[in-house]
Amino acid sequence: MERSLIMRKLVVILLFISVICIAFAAIFVKLSEAPASIISMYRMIFAGILLTPIVFKYRRELMKPTRREWGALTIAGLFLAMHFGFWFESLKLTSVASSTVILALQPIIAMVGAYLVYREKVSGRVAFSVFISFFGVVLISWGDFSFTDLSAITGNILSFLGAVAVVCYFMIGQNSVRSLTHWVYSFIVFSIAGGFLLLYNIVTQTELTGYPPREWVLFILLAIFPTIAHVIFNYLLNEVSPTTVSMAMLLEPVGAPILAFFLLSQHPGIYQITGGIIVLFGVYFFLMSQRKRRSIDDGLGYD
Numbered sequence: 001m002e003r004s005l006i007m008r009k010l011v012v013i014l015l016f017i018s019v020i021c022i023a024f025a026a027i028f029v030k031l032s033e034a035p036a037s038i039i040s041m042y043r044m045i046f047a048g049i050l051l052t053p054i055v056f057k058y059r060r061e062l063m064k065p066t067r068r069e070w071g072a073l074t075i076a077g078l079f080l081a082m083h084f085g086f087w088f089e090s091l092k093l094t095s096v097a098s099s100t101v102i103l104a105l106q107p108i109i110a111m112v113g114a115y116l117v118y119r120e121k122v123s124g125r126v127a128f129s130v131f132i133s134f135f136g137v138v139l140i141s142w143g144d145f146s147f148t149d150l151s152a153i154t155g156n157i158l159s160f161l162g163a164v165a166v167v168c169y170f171m172i173g174q175n176s177v178r179s180l181t182h183w184v185y186s187f188i189v190f191s192i193a194g195g196f197l198l199l200y201n202i203v204t205q206t207e208l209t210g211y212p213p214r215e216w217v218l219f220i221l222l223a224i225f226p227t228i229a230h231v232i233f234n235y236l237l238n239e240v241s242p243t244t245v246s247m248a249m250l251l252e253p254v255g256a257p258i259l260a261f262f263l264l265s266q267h268p269g270i271y272q273i274t275g276g277i278i279v280l281f282g283v284y285f286f287l288m289s290q291r292k293r294r295s296i297d298d299g300l301g302y303d
Contacts, residue, residue: 248303
């Protein structure tokens with residue numbers, strides 16, 4: 001009983017730490033003055049370097065993927081590069097609150113993608129959650145809209161494209177490659193994504209080096225903090241349900257604007273606050289609907 005209580009407290013502490021780590025990612029991007037494609041590139045490269053000691057233990061797995069799986073890994077890496085490129089650029093144009101809330105639409109975008117690609121059935125509850133979330137995004141975008149300056153609305157669109165890209169990354173890579181551990185899989189796609197971003201920066205003649213020490217510190221922190229969260233989330237999957245972890249990740253669009261308020265003096269307007277609450281409610285309702293559906297399927301003996 002005492003051990004169970006200690007474990008529950010540990011889970012809460014670890015979830016709190018992981019959410020803070022993820023929330024700081026948007027802050028680091030906003031603080032950086034480097035181009036979004038450069039920030040994205042070093043985010044991937046340094047994250048890959050951090051994983052190298054762990055991957056060395058599983059280095060024989062690098063020979064496991066088939067030619068077809070390497071193709072899937074390459075496409076997954078491309079979409080991951082697009083995700084960070086779009087999202088980091090959105091943070092340059094719009095507020096932390098708007099960008100992170102729109103990015104939280106990932107579960108719903110994945111459901112829409114599953115319906116379009118696999119023709120999975122959509123329940124009334126799920127359709128309702130999609131409608132609610134879409135309405136919230138419209139409110140956020142309306143609050144950011146200006147006839148004289150379209151940068152914020154452009155940032156919102158880029159954040160949405162970033163969400164679509166990361167859903168494609170998950171659907172293509174993890175559904176196609178089953179022979180690798182999580183660490184090796186992440187190392188490979190991080191490296192491939194970094195390679196694509198490097199190629200993009202070379203083609204666009206973006207300066208690769210020559211940034212002040214402050215920028216390099218931000219690049220490294222941007223790799224360390226989310227990687228810590230990644231490790232914690234994977235550990236917690238052995239202790240709590242995936243739904244609990246998903247719910248915790250929903251706190252990023254809450255934590256990031258709070259950090260932005262104190263560290264960047266960003267004050268979200270009434271449309272952003274209202275729209276953000278509606279979006280998060282829609283995503284929460286969707287996740288709970290999926291959880292209930294899985295419980296029913298398990299009760300019926302479905303795989």
